[in-house]
Amino acid sequence: MSAPRKLHIKSYGCQMNVYDAQRMVDTLAPEGFVETANADDADLVILNTCHIREKASEKVYSELGRLREAKDLAAQSGRTVTIAVAGCVAQAEGQEIIRRAPVVDVVVGPQSYHHLPQLLARAERQGRALDTEFPLDDKFNFLAPPKPAAIRARGVSSFVTVQEGCDKFCTFCVVPYTRGTEVSRPVARIVDDVKRLADNGVREITLIGQNVNAFHGDGPDGKPWPLGKLLHHLAEIPGIVRLRYSTSHPRDVEDSLIDAHRDLPALMPFVHLPVQSGSDRILAAMNRKHTADDYRRIIDRFRAACEDIAFSSDFIVGFPGESDQDFAATLALVAQIGYAGAYSFKYSPRPGTPAADMQEMVATAVMDERLARLQELIDSQQSAFNKATIGKTVDVLFERPARNPGQIVGRTAYLQPAHVMAGPDIIGQVLPVKIDSLERYSLLGALATSAASSAEIRSATASPAMTTGA
Known part of the structure; x- marks a missing residue:
């Protein structure tokens, strides 16, 4: 029996990438791969990339430079190391990666992880392999039921993908171009995954998707189910004591989700609901299709259903054309809502998105100053939220x-x-x-x-x- 081959995956970015890394590990386990935390020991290194932030691609090429040295050292000792680039950068820039980085053996986008064994075999025979060589007849392969061994517990908490892709086309975001349109998994397959995880000791499930509350998977009654109805169903599975979901879009908050927070003790009273800006003018330029007041009313609906609910959010500062008044509106919204935490970033143009062509760029120094002010406010709210727990x-x-x-x-x-x-x-x-x-x-x-x-x-x-x- 041959010795197991070692696999190291370095993931960047969102929870979906963490989940995708687990899918890759499960896909490669039958091929004799086992995980290692040390890239230098690995026979296969996969960079699972994110395309959301500025210079994401350059960070990948910088890491590939380091891996090239490690690969050369391994070759001198007679050991072969395979390098793969996966994720959204691979999806968006596959041919460019092949051109710029000879060290890369395999390029695979997030819709083709099920082809990893074939891609590795092809790279071994031909030197390199790109997932575009495969037809996308099963583009959203995550819809398919997993093999029984493919769902494994990794501790007490686990992610389960229920939805993938995005139809919102925010002007700053590449997700619709790298992940495709919104598709939801059937309820029965999600239930099977959760039951298997519960049987293996998982007690907390986080349902994930690019727009998780846009979920509309086919239910056992043949009708599309909203996320709230799915949560009610999953709460009945023995062994599951906590449910969460992420990431939500304000446009897709509907009554069944609000009701789930009112009715389900297993559903945690913590919602990540990105708003991005407190300015209606900037929200319109972002194509968010909600206003600041729309967002406030949604928060009020959640709080009316669950008085102890708390929120986190995402914010972009320095979006093209953002004025002092626009930024002040964001600070006002944060002060009014009160967050338990939030993620905030300076705007960074992503090639191929409408915002990248906008002309009214905000000066870097201005963005830096605004980001510092926003983060100071958010940190003060998070600190107050945490301190309120002392003695309780x-x-x-x-x-x-x-x-x-x-x-x-x-x-x-x-x-x-x-x-x-x-x-x-x-x-x-x-x-x-x-x-x-x-x-x-x-x-x-x-x-x-x-x-x-x-x-x-x-x-x-x-x-x-x-x-x-x-």
Whole structure:
């Protein structure tokens, strides 16, 4: 029996890429590959790329330069190392990668991971392989039911893709061009995946998609199901104690999703709902097709259904044409909503998107100053949200041993890391924790002697700042 080959995957970007990396590992396991955390030990290195941020491609080429040296050193010792580029940069720039980076053996986009074994075999025979050599007759292969061995538990929490692609065509975004149009998986296949994960010890499921609340997969009744109905169904699966979803679009928030937050204790009261800007003028230029007031009303709907709900968001500063007044509107929105956390970035033009051709570019120094001000406000809100937890009892799902000996770490309903001194037998359990202190972004506490009710535990972490009128 031949020795297993070692596989190292370096992923950039979103949760979907993390999930895609797992799909690649599962696809290659029957071919004799096992994961390694060290790229220098690997027989196959895959760079799983993201095309969202500026200079993403250049970062890939820089990493490929380092890998070329490692590949040459391996060859001197008689060992063959295969280099693959996967993900959205591969989808968008496959031919350019082949031209610029001779070290690359395989290029594979996110819709062709199921072809990895064939691509590796072709590269071994012919030197290089590009996934465009395969017809895209099964472009959205993630719709197909996985092999029984292809869904494996990787701890207490797991991602499950339910939707892929985007039809929104925001002017700054490449996703519709690299991931394709919106497609949803059938409900039955999602349920099969979740049941298999639950049987293998997973207790928390995060449903993911580029626009996850645009989900419209065929249900067992033959009709398209919205995300809220799917969540109700998954909440009934034994062993699953927590449900989450990401990333949502304000345009696709519908009543069944609001109702799920009202009705399902397993659905965590934490929603990532990107708004991007607080200025209606900039939102229109972004083609977001919602206004700032539309967004505020959606937040109010969530809060009316679940009073302890908290939010995170995404913001872009310095979008072409953004004025001081536009940026002030963003600060006003953040101050009014009150976030438990958020991601914020300077605008970066992506080739092929409409915004890349806009002329009214904002000066870099102005973008830097605006980003610093926005992040200072967001950080203050996150800090206040976390500090409000001190002295309270919160519900924690324990996931793994922490770095410090004797500590176990888990996460609250709001994804805050929480550390306690305990034995590993609590991993996989949801237990009440009395929070004593805060260390940077982590909560420190001790297991509570008696469990509070779910409502008491969840409401204990609701911050006074998290009200629309704050």
